[in-house]
Amino acid sequence: xxxxxxxxxxxxxxxxxxxxxxxxxxxxxxxxxxxxxxxxxxxxxxxxxxxxxxxxxxxxxxxxxxxxxxxxxxxxxxxxxxxxxxxxxxxxxxxxxxxxxxxxxxxxxxxxxxxxxxxxxxxxxxxxxxxxxxxxxxxxxxxxxxxxxxxxxxxxxxxxxxxxxxxxxxxxxxxxxxxxxxxxxxxxxxxxxxxxxxxxxxxxxxxxxxxxxx
Amino acid sequence: xxxxxxxxxxxxxxxxxxxxxxxxxxxxxxxxxxxxxxxxxxxxxxxxxxxxxxxxxxxxxxxxxxxxxxxxxxxxxxxxxxxxxxxxxxxxxxxxxxxxxxxxxxxxxxxxxxxxxxxxxxxxxxxxxxxxxxxxxxxxxxxxxxxxxxxxxxxxxxxxxxxxxxxxxxxxxxxxxxxxxxxxxxxxxxxxxxxxxxxxxxxxxxxxxxxxxxxxxxxxxxxxxxxxxxxxxxxxxxxxxxxxxxxxxxxxxxxxxxxxxxxxxxxxxxxxxxxxxxxxxxxxxxxxxxxxxxxxxxxxxxxxxxxxxxxxxxxxxxxxxxxxxxxxxxxxxxxx
Numbered sequence: 317x318x319x320x321x322x323x324x325x326x327x328x329x330x331x332x333x334x335x336x337x338x339x340x341x342x343x344x345x346x347x348x349x350x351x352x353x354x355x356x357x358x359x360x361x362x363x364x365x366x367x368x369x370x371x372x373x374x375x376x377x378x379x380x381x382x383x384x385x386x387x388x389x390x391x392x393x394x395x396x397x398x399x400x401x402x403x404x405x406x407x408x409x410x411x412x413x414x415x416x417x418x419x420x421x422x423x424x425x426x427x428x429x430x431x432x433x434x435x436x437x438x439x440x441x442x443x444x445x446x447x448x449x450x451x452x453x454x455x456x457x458x459x460x461x462x463x464x465x466x467x468x469x470x471x472x473x474x475x476x477x478x479x480x481x482x483x484x485x486x487x488x489x490x491x492x493x494x495x496x497x498x499x500x501x502x503x504x505x506x507x508x509x510x511x512x513x514x515x516x517x518x519x520x521x522x523x524x525x526x527x528x529x530x
Numbered sequence: 531x532x533x534x535x536x537x538x539x540x541x542x543x544x545x546x547x548x549x550x551x552x553x554x555x556x557x558x559x560x561x562x563x564x565x566x567x568x569x570x571x572x573x574x575x576x577x578x579x580x581x582x583x584x585x586x587x588x589x590x591x592x593x594x595x596x597x598x599x600x601x602x603x604x605x606x607x608x609x610x611x612x613x614x615x616x617x618x619x620x621x622x623x624x625x626x627x628x629x630x631x632x633x634x635x636x637x638x639x640x641x642x643x644x645x646x647x648x649x650x651x652x653x654x655x656x657x658x659x660x661x662x663x664x665x666x667x668x669x670x671x672x673x674x675x676x677x678x679x680x681x682x683x684x685x686x687x688x689x690x691x692x693x694x695x696x697x698x699x700x701x702x703x704x705x706x707x708x709x710x711x712x713x714x715x716x717x718x719x720x721x722x723x724x725x726x727x728x729x730x731x732x733x734x735x736x737x738x739x740x741x742x743x744x745x746x747x748x749x750x751x752x753x754x755x756x757x758x759x760x761x762x763x764x765x766x767x768x769x770x771x772x773x774x775x776x777x778x779x780x781x782x783x784x785x786x787x788x789x790x791x792x793x794x795x796x797x798x799x800x801x802x803x804x805x806x807x808x809x810x811x812x813x814x815x816x817x818x819x820x821x822x823x824x825x826x827x828x829x830x831x832x833x834x835x836x837x838x839x840x841x842x843x844x845x846x847x848x849x850x851x852x853x854x855x856x857x858x859x860x861x862x863x864x865x866x
Contacts, residue, residue: 483790485790487783
């Protein structure tokens with residue numbers, strides 16, 4: 317199965333491929349550069365998502381596509397948002413789903429091609445929290461839900477970086493090395509990640525497991 | 531480390547101060563004093579050759595009451611020390627002193643002078659970087675990129691492990707290449723080439739793209755065992771693809787935060803300028819490292835981004851570069 321991943325850093329893309337393989341219980345084939353997409357952060361993801369989806373549909377044989385972004389200080393995705401008509405405008409997961417659905421509805425059918433299957437996740441407050449899952453008991457969605465102000469300052473994000481990379485200014489090779497190592501650890505206990513991050517990682521996991529394997 | 535530079539009547543910097551971190555990135559319109567602030571370091575290091583009229587604010591008359599002044603306030607390991615440089619109609623003076631009034635040891639004074647003397651303002655020129663170098667001991671990379679092939683040659687011979695690490699990193703930055711090679715174009719001269727990963731062809735430096743040459747030079751600086759203690763870069767992002775800017779950031783942080791990559795050496799204080807929103811994006815989590823240069827008429831002043839009110843809320847969800855471009859942070863050209 318050919319899988320493309322869109323996230324905020326190439327280090328995260330490498331880690332997410334490992335987590336997706338773990339969720340599917342089989343290895344997938346990552347889309348290789350130069351098709352690999354990059355973004356410059358949240359607002360950029362929202363803007364480029366339609367173009368990336370069109371690119372994957374019309375120009376590649378990608379079968380599935382995962383998007384994972386950081387929640388930062390945005391409202392946490394809740395089970396109530398899953399009810400049709402009760403999506404929350406400022407929830408990033410709800411926004412991404414809306415844009416992805418609208419874009420896919422506009423795609424022209426391509427002969428011999430089934431639509432790309434999409435999975436969307438949101439890391440609360442940042443993907444580094446997933447990487448520390450199980451190592452620090454206080455790092456989970458509930459903690460951030462109860463203390464939303466903690467994610468608005470730079471210190472929280474920088475502290476998370478320090479936890480994961482040992483520095484607030486990790487180089488890309490270090491970031492990739494640690495992200496991949498964390499993913500290899502997490503893939504052994506994905507149920508814990510899903511239990512501690514039920515809305516952000518849970519949403520991704522449910523989408524990925526619903527993919528029809530090619 | 532220099533914690534603060536204060537300017538009085540120094541060219542466009544009539545009355546302002548520039549707070550510095552281990553790494554500082556200045557953004558602002560053309561003519562807003564970014565390069566002038568860097569130049570001030572060179573003038574402080576060697577104040578002698580410059581006349582009052584060369585350093586003074588435009589229109590300032592050489593009267594006895596007005597002087598040009600640049601003050602450096604030092605932090606660790608020289609806490610409490612200030613270096614004051616004056617230019618007046620009758621000449622110049624430079625002194626190091628402790629704020630407390632205590633005496634400065636000769637050794638500390640010497641250490642400060644060495645730091646200033648060894649500070650470098652790199653404004654790299656690709657046609658200079660490629661020039662074959664006449665070999666001699668202890669070649670140092672010049673501010674325009676001169677002697678680059680010689681510096682690489684020295685690194686290979688004296689620090690083979692660092693040279694190997696540099697080659698590895700080169701492969702991550704520019705995957706089409708896998709190795710730096712050398713050539714002897716004439717007796718006693720050294721030139722460098724890059725070997726392509728596919729086909730193992732050796733491309734002479736003169737055939738490399740400008741962006742490749744600039745990226746390789748910045749990367750090499752970050753791998754030197756004893757880089758200058760203070761480094762200024764004029765637009766280190768110039769000519770480099772936006773996707774490679776993350777690597778440029780890594781190289782600059784390698785200089786200023788060596789401990790974060792396991793390097794055992796003194797941190798380099800890095801001061802850089804940029805006009806690239808893409809490069810600025812990368813520093814969103816460290817607004818204390820960003821300086822906004824404001825141009826007000828014929829004067830310029832500096833402001834640390836983290837000192838702007840409600841900055842965390844202002845930055846919100848958008849890329850920092852886009853917010854800067856919008857103008858709400860300042861540091862953009864004034865439209866007529």
